[in-house]
């Protein structure tokens with residue numbers, strides 16, 4: 001490996017990163033991802049402090065950064081390089097100074113993490129760049145040769161905004177963590193509200209975007225929500241109060257209304273939290289309190305999603321900018337349906353700005369259309385779930401009976417799914433039944449009706465109130481299961497669970513020729529922390545488990561602050577490495593061991609060499625994450641002993657098997673929303689089948705961001721049966737990202753490599 005500068009090498013690319021506008025959790029992960037990837041690709045990297053102001057001021061505001069400068073930041077909220085709303089940068093004179101400060105340092109590639117304001121400023125700067133440099137050369141501030149060497153500014157934008165308001169990407173950096181803060185607050189408020197039978201009005205951020213309000217209302221199991229894009233029709237106060245009253249009558253002990261800060265009525269008059277409180281107090285004579293969450297929503301530790309997704313985004317932005325040529329189109333880099341998506345920068349900004357424009361001219365249908373199909377769908381789902389039912393059946397029509405059953409391992413979010421199923425099923429006129437204790441419970445006839453009020457409060461609790469068993473029905477059980485389905489007059493079955501649940505449903509489906517009772521519509525909904533189910537890229541429970549892993553690893557890392565230590569942490573997942581890889585990405589692991597890749601002796605020798613040299617170079621902490629079945633021979637204990645022995649006193653090694661804490665805990669906001677979304681689709685499928693006299697068995701899941709159904713007949717072909725995991729696993733594409741942000745480049749002064757090479 002060369003260690004001296006190569007005289008023939010192309011000049012090294014110089015790239016700068018800044019954060020601008022409102023801060024958002026996850027910005028640090030994005031900065032780290034961008035800086036490390038750029039270093040990994042051989043670029044020289046600069047951080048610009050205090051947003052655009054640092055670029056205008058120059059001096060210490062623009063500093064070259066190395067690998068370790070962005071270490072130990074993943075768990076921190078805010079932005080380590082500061083942010084600012086720069087007035088100077090809004091003026092051409094300010095941008096002229098900024099251009100001089102960049103070009104004098106040889107920087108002509110720039111990544112900006114900010115909201116739509118910051119990104120439009122970035123685009124303007126890029127357009128002006130040739131003119132600014134010409135002026136700098138004409139006035140003698142820089143040499144003409146320097147201007148000629150940097151004919152264009154190459155840029156990429158990442159959206160940092162807790163509002164999730166950028167059209168064209170699924171999630172902006174910070175939105176998921178903000179949802180965590182809000183839903184934590186709602187859970188806390190719900191328990192005190194229920195004790196006193198009080199009503200609460202909670203105001204959340206979102207001047208033009210109702211995302212946080214709507215999703216937190218769904219995840220928090222709230223009663224009513226007011227968002228800017230979908231103002232309520234005249235007389236909404238009467239309807240809201242009637243709904244709250246009916247909710248109380250149906251068994252609710254609390255009422256919670258969520259108001260987005262930009263909520264308004266159809267005439268554009270603001271609806272404030274205080275107005276909602278006064279309305280409830282006057283009309284319902286209920287003790288009502290207001291909570292305005294404010295800046296709490298921006299604060300605190302970033303969620304697991306904001307860590308891994310922002311790392312991925314930073315990585316993709318660095319690749320994009322380093323591969324760009326002066327002719328390239330500038331992009332915003334986002335994530336859509338678990339894939340990196342690039343949207344032309346100004347198109348993204350303009351479409352985002354169309355939403356407030358549509359709201360202010362009263363074109364709410366357009367505002368909702370711009371927000372996208374799933375936003376509209378979730379608005380509808382929320383209304384159906386929160387409103388106590390009015391009879392949906394025509395006279396003389398008998399309700400159909402739909403049973404819910406859990407099987408497999410426990411996954412947080414199962415209760416959310418059961419609640420959604422009961423409420424949405426009742427809304428469609430069905431009688432909803434709960435099977436207690438999985439397939440054995442079904443065999444033994446443990447089937448009972450669940451009412452709208454029975455599932456009150458289930459949104460937020462971990463575990464499975466209906467009970468869950470791992471067992472798959474045996475051939476001997478089938479007759480008794482058939483009898484039980486007939487005795488309880490079950491017309492359709494909704495199975496929410498893991499691989500054993502899928503296998504059980506598959507067995508009933510296979511045996512339908514022999515048992516008439518099995519000839520009913522069946523839908524499976526994926527719920528497993530392992531994320532190993534067919535027909536869905538994500539299962540309910542995985543996000544909660546990832547958050548548990550990240551929290552545990554944060555503590556483990558902190559425990560070693562005074563030592564030179566290597567940790568080997570084991571995660572669950574059976575043969576599926578999702579938790580290990582994503583947990584590693586989110587918690588800053590140096591090495592991840594997966595069954596999908598296997599472990600060889602050569603790998604271990606490389607790891608030992610890497611550990612030794614990095615601790616010799618001053619490293620204090622090394623984190624390896626191992627999937628529980630990564631290798632039969634090289635167990636967690638073996639790895640820890642090997643690394644310890646071979647470290648020769650450079651560091652000590654500790655191992656931690658995270659175990660069942662990954663399955664416990666209350667479901668994360670993402671898992672609650674996912675559970676609701678998947679179950680809404682499942683209940684629709686069952687309802688269609690029941691109406692049409694069909695008896696299809698199907699699997700619902702999230703594929704490329706959309707909820708879709710897969711016929712049960714395809715289940716086995718989608719699986720690697722030997723390892724009980726899907727054949728196609730999208731997240732394996734993130735392995736190069738782990739390497740790029742965990743392997744420092746060798747100390748060589750070479751030109752930039754092609755961005756896709758060497759990763």
Ligand code: ADP
Nearest residue numbers: 021022052085086089090114115116117118121
């Ligand atoms: P956000 O990026 O969160 O939308 P702002 O709209 O306040 O936040 O923008 C952040 C900063 O980006 C501004 O303070 C300013 O420095 C810069 N900026 C925003 N819009 C422009 C613009 N049209 N021209 C130049 N700079 C801009």
